[in-house]
Amino acid sequence: MLIKNYKKIAKDKERKIVLEMIENGLQAIQPEKIINSKIKFDQQKNLLSINQYQLDLNKFKRIFVFGIGKASFKATQALEKILGQRINDGVLIDTHPKKLKYIRTFQGTHPLPSNKNKIATKKLEKLLEKTTKDDLVIGIITGGGSALLCNYRVTLKNLIKIFDYLLKSGANIEEINTIRKHFSKIHGGWLAQKIYPATGLSLVISDVPSNNLSFIASGPTYLDKTTLKDAQKIIHRYHLSAIERLSEQMMETPKEKKYFRKIKNILIGDNHTALQAMTQTAQKKHIKKIKIIQRGLKGEAKKCGEKIVNLIKKEKPSTVFLLGGETNVKVKGNGIGGRNQELALGALRNIEPDIVLASFASDGRDNTDLADGAIIDFSTKRKAEKLNLSIQDFLKNNDSYHFFKKTGDLILTGQLDSNVSDLTIVYKKSLTK
Incomplete structure (x- = not known):
């Protein structure tokens, strides 16, 4: 129990x-139960099915897997049991991960980001550097990925200050993640840019009430519809004068559709x-x-x-x-x-x-x-x-x-x-x- x-x-x-x-x-809602109920794999045909979506694995030379978030270890472990040695390499970032056979695991911190998270994120970015148009990248994205993925335009000290102000002000998760995406080099679709030109499949377990894929783990593989202007409005709305100076370091998230054409984001679990x-x-x-x-x-x-x-x-x-x-x-x-x-x-x-x-x-x-x-x-x-x-x-x-x-x-x-x-x-x- x-x-x-x-x-x-x-x-x-x-x-x-x-x-x-x-x-x-x-x-x-235990992650392994979600994965096993939503994902079916036909070994003879090498066909992966998620809900109504099917993917022929014969089309790809290599398969890479990543997992991010507080529910990602158990989910990625279940996925590894399904795909086995078909996985060529992978990186997982969770708060309490254990060893996996084909995927490298890294422990990160939550709710505050840390140097551990930065180092683990660099490992994931390095993994994605070697992918080509003939490869498949499967991601498990869960709540907590916003903090566990860590590559920002500001220092960790300033980043923690920003989110401390936001949390105490009563800002909701969508407002917080809108600002996060515009300080980040990996959220808000930036991870999709790093996956390109490989094919991407993101399996998402939502911790966001609206189930808006752009805000779950701050939408690393999803085309972001929020803008720099939206983020600046939130800072003014909550009178966050203490971080206005830092807002000069915010940037627009990637909007070029070519980075997202070969990426499929599928919601597999939510409240x-x-x-x-x-x-x-x-x-x-x-x-x-x-x-x-x-x-x-x-x-x-x-x-x-x-x-x-x-x-x-x-x-x-x-x-x-x-x-x-x-x-x-x-x-x-x-x-x-x-x-x-x-x-x-x-x-x-x-x-x-x-x-x-x-x-x-x-x-x-x-x-x-x-x-x-x-x-x-x-x-x-x-x-x-x-x-x-x-x-x-x-x-x-x-x-x-x-x-x-x-x-x-x-x-x-x-x-x-x-x-x-x-x-x-x-x-x-x-x-x-």
């Missing part, structure tokens, strides 16, 4: 139902994969109304939590909302927590006896290695009152982790190989016995 503290937090029947949905949702698995669990539990809101998590976390609770209050008993997406947190305090814990704490203000809510990160890390998220119900509110915990004070200090540690409602999984943005379940149970 991926939920390590299941027995401790599964205090009643309704919580067990919600936790079972979480468990099955997380199991469905809908988890939402579907959770739906199946809800159906087995005979929940009468199940509503998927794939992009329902957006805006400020604590306000989003309140809104979700208010929405389900209007529904009849035996209703569940399953939401995916990504909120943001405006950091004003010095506490510990993450988007999902803050969402749950915001929701707790309006919780009622017939509602159970759980919010969690699909990678097992809600901004901290200490927790994946939180599960709440009316008993959480009662315990907080008994312990004299002020919801408002903990929200003000952005300290949702310590609040839920005291009430015993943290969800603990440890870091997972999956990464498809955040997920929330809100369940209106029946109070009749």
Whole structure:
């Protein structure tokens, strides 16, 4: 079981139902499971099939593989088992990779880039230098690739400063990655330019709520439609005067279509994969109304939590909302927590006896290695009152982790190989016995 503290937090029947949905949702998005369900290989014909797309491997002299992102090791490992010795060489950059037989693996850092990431990225760039028009380059691209791929026009120190400002300002992932692409020499389609003139196939597992391929891992092999002007507007929007001087080093991303004609980007997994698995669990539990809101998590976390609770209050008993997406947190305090814990704490203000809510990160890390998220119900509110915990004070200090540690409602999984943005379940149970 991926939920390590299941027995401790599964205090009643309704919580067990919600936790079972979480468990099955997380199991469905494990990278090796996605690869094995989406990719089929006919060894006799040497034909690779991904969804409806087919690729005749007989057409290529050599096959190179790369993987980037926090979910890339397990996915690339599964792909290596499928293709075996047909792989001539490869480079993988992940946070916790192990050795592979045909692909060189490099450990990088996340969420902040580092010299490790720079060195690993150079290895990938060097690999791509030797490709020709007769070669095939297969990439596994997952969330976290934005930080793990590292070749920028500014120093690491300044780069970290830029993204620290953006995160604290409340900028969303698409705004952050728009700026990243214009400081980068490898995101925003630059990697596609390095693959050219080889044929490219990018298999993408999305951690971006919109599933816009241009923003997943900052779109290294995708034709970028954002512009330098867009990036500059974001800097002004958030009044980021501290990085305006650095913005002079931004450049336009490559727009020449020749670099992208021979590259196919295919989405193979996203938070809908988890939402579907959770739906199946809800159906087995005979929940009468199940509503998927794939992009329902957006805006400020604590306000989003309140809104979700208010929405389900209007529904009849035996209703569940399953939401995916990504909120943001405006950091004003010095506490510990993450988007999902803050969402749950915001929701707790309006919780009622017939509602159970759980919010969690699909990678097992809600901004901290200490927790994946939180599960709440009316008993959480009662315990907080008994312990004299002020919801408002903990929200003000952005300290949702310590609040839920005291009430015993943290969800603990440890870091997972999956990464498809955040997920929330809100369940209106029946109070009749």
